Amino acid sequence: MPQSETALKKNVAVIGAGWAGLAAAHTLQQQGMQAHLFEQSHTLGGRARKVHSRKLDKVIDNGQHLLIGAYSETLQIMQELGLEEKQCFLRMPLAIATPQQDFRLRVKPGLPSPLHFLYAIGCAKGLTLPDKHKLVQALLKLKLRKWRVTSGQTVAQWLKQEKQSVWLVRFFWEPLCIATLNTATPEACMQLFANVLQHSTDAGKQASDFLIPRSNLSALWPEKLNPQIPVYYGKSIQQVQRTATAYQIDGQDFDAVILATPPAQCARIIGNFPDSKNYSDLLEALGQFRFNPIITITLELENNWDLPLPVYLLKTEDPARDPGQWLFMRSSFVMDSSRPEVTVVISQASHWLEKTKEELIGLLLGQLQRQAPAHAPLPPIKGWDLITEKKATFSAEPGLQRLPNRSCLPALYLAGDWTDTGFPGVLEGAVRSGRQAARLLVQDLI
Template identity: 35%
Template sequence: MSLPVQVGIIGGGYAGFAAAVTLARGGARVFLYESSRTLGGRARVVEKDEHRLDNGQHILLGAYEETLRMLRLVGVKPGVLETRRLALVYPGLCSLKAAALPAPLHLAVGLLTAKGLDWSDKRAMARLMSHLKKLRFRVEPDRSVAELLAETGQTERLSRLIWEPLCVAALNTPVASASAQVFANVLRDSLAASASASDLLIPKVDLSELFPVPASRWLAMRGHQVRTTEAIASIQWDEDGKGYRLDGDPWQNLHDHVVIATAPYHAVPLLQSVPALAPLAAQVAALKHEPIVTAWLAFDGPVHFPEPMIGLAGGYGQWAFDRAALGGPEGLVSVVISARGAHQEISREALEIALLEELQGALGRLPALKWSQIITEKRATFACTPGLVRPTTNTAEPRVWLAGDYVASDYPATLESAVRSGIVAARSILKRCGLKEAGFLDL
């Protein structure tokens, strides 16, 4: 009887665990290595005194089919996600809410009844969506989102309150340098798809507990290995064993395949350790990155939001979240600033004061601030620019694979693109080994 195919996965984020679960379902034996004590990669929990906070606020969409499927597979209950119809609310300025109707009426009626947008704004929004549908959401040649908005006659107000915030939230890249094609893909699979595809799914648990921790338990119950605080320095081919050994693995396991599922800047030295992958290492190293800042603000009393998520306009903050409405403690608020911008030029203290003023301007008088924490992920995502050529899952080394939100796909750097990349890598390995992923009821 032949031994099962053994796969080493480097990286315990969403891509790594999606690959691990898929491989395990196909009969492979999995060893996953994470350098940190905390699972989740760049979507993880961090600790502030006795509090557990996400390193960044993430929102899932109903269109995230593979992420939602993965959550179901590892036993995550649907109730951990707060499901809300699309609502873009700027208190006192604008309110656009999808109607409880089938597509495309959900968006059409929502647009017709939107508050704070005049008829020129509404016609412009309909014009952009109609333009993209006519092009079958292909923007050729690819150009910036700012150019696409100008070409389709979008109003200043609509661009400022709807399109630009959506672009920066989805692509984490300023509109002047963001890919119109990738933005069109996002609109195609959310606003222009089924009514449920545009639903906002906001996690009630931290990002580590949402998927990586349940996936780790699921794997352990089936005899697979997840090792934390195991930093892998390089990938070495073992001629005698005809497989790969990982420098940093104290057990020196021999792997038939290796999946590199780290952040791109951590993938570079691993790729450089494999001679055939030097050109790929250079391509990954050339990717530019954008930051995400999340300010956690804990108030001494309730903060009253009209929706769990609201937009902030005219300052540094972009989106604010009422964590109390999502199962968190009373008075806890998170404010997100995506991509580079003027906020990087001021001190943390000045930024905190500015965000408090912006929140008060949107919500009215606030309770006293008890504590705060500003978390900056300096290289949160790759810069999603026009015409960017992203690396593929397969590499020049036939049994070394890439997975991560930066790997080539229709989507920007999101949890869904990370999960999909892991699934693609795993299914490619299973196919090459003559294995097949089990059906849901086969587990």
């Protein structure tokens, strides 16, 4: 780059190295800016990161993540970083099945969208004919209404309106809503759920594909970021100084700042500005988010569990004793899986938090033993770890005011899965938010 250009290069501080901050830094760098990442922890990835499990003496993730084919901007960044999709993910057509295969819904590859999904419902095992009819009718109605629903409607209200049967609600809609919005149907925002259904059933035949990471989440792409982006680890930023021209952090000048932290931390930084009372509306909006937990359990097995699919739906027949919702057969997709292991995900896990880890593991093992097929019983357990993310995602309720990326402060932008992305709290929302914040910043600064 010529020297004059280097001199003109704007310095931008990105606070928070979750997927939103990382996507912002990557996009800024691509657009000729100099991004600097400030991260309070010592790991890249935020809520989608690697952790060292002392119990299992190995690197695991803070939570099992599933991506889908519709995550186009995430896949785009990974492509820009020169990463091979096949090395990074196991891609498979959408398949939702229980271990005993008493419920099975599989998309047939090759059919155009949304026919592929309608065909999957038509051929689904475990659904009665009237249930299939009701399900297709509800989806077609949504499509005809261009995926717009009554404002303020919850998913439970919509399910009632569409006369979905108790069975369909319990074993199809509720697990799907909790898995995608991490919010139970009586509280969940139907418009956000409709957006998810649109992205996965009506956005091209590969949009509904499952993409299961083969490596830990930090290694997937965060650690492959351009090395010219300095990362300041262990830096919990509480204060950003405003100067005559722009901003200062730790005595270093920046032309602009992207706050890519959760809303409470954004509020703390903005609240520390001397004129913060001028931003009371923004501070109030940042304060209205509520969060729901996700628990992830990793089980190390004595020997391989002989189940053919990489992921299964677990039935929560008795809500008091069946905690597990999704079972991931990690040995079938993880690159360096030397020991057989599975992970189990419990989303919207609030009412399990009062159990001890040991109690929860006991209940889960009972559930897995009951739901394993007779020809493939659960192998003996060698070890386990359990991670609770108390604030895994925001509670996706109707009427929640999501914030735009451009804030009311000059040269200060917001990024994160909680901003106004049209997605619930998911990786693709975080990535799109980070990229959009960076694009707006470049537009405004140049």
